[in-house]
Amino acid sequence: MLRRLVDEYQALSAVVRASDPADASARARDLAYTLCVSTGTRDVERALEVAHQWLATAPAPARESALPTVTGQRMPTPEPA
Numbered sequence: 382m383l384r385r386l387v388d389e390y391q392a393l394s395a396v397v398r399a400s401d402p403a404d405a406s407a408r409a410r411d412l413a414y415t416l417c418v419s420t421g422t423r424d425v426e427r428a429l430e431v432a433h434q435w436l437a438t439a440p441a442p443a444r445e446s447a448l449p450t451v452t453g454q455r456m457p458t459p460e461p462a
Contacts, residue, residue, distance in 0.1 A: 386416055387432045390425075 390412040397406050413425040420431040
């Protein structure tokens with residue numbers, strides 16, 4: 382989730398700097414607030430620094446493995462013995 386917030390904030394920040402659309406600016410403010418809350422900071426630049434530090438040390442996101450299907454439907458997962 383943190384990776385998605387950082388990516389979206391940085392993408393919107395670039396758009397806001399280039400053209401300053403009101404809706405993108407409001408979303409960027411919302412993302413900045415969420416980043417600050419998520420990282421325990423009060424400044425979005427510091428929040429981005431902390432987020433990048435955390436993401437650099439975090440394990441790679443797990444990929445969801447495809448479950449086998451029968452006729453387009455998922456097979457039930459067997460119960461452990």
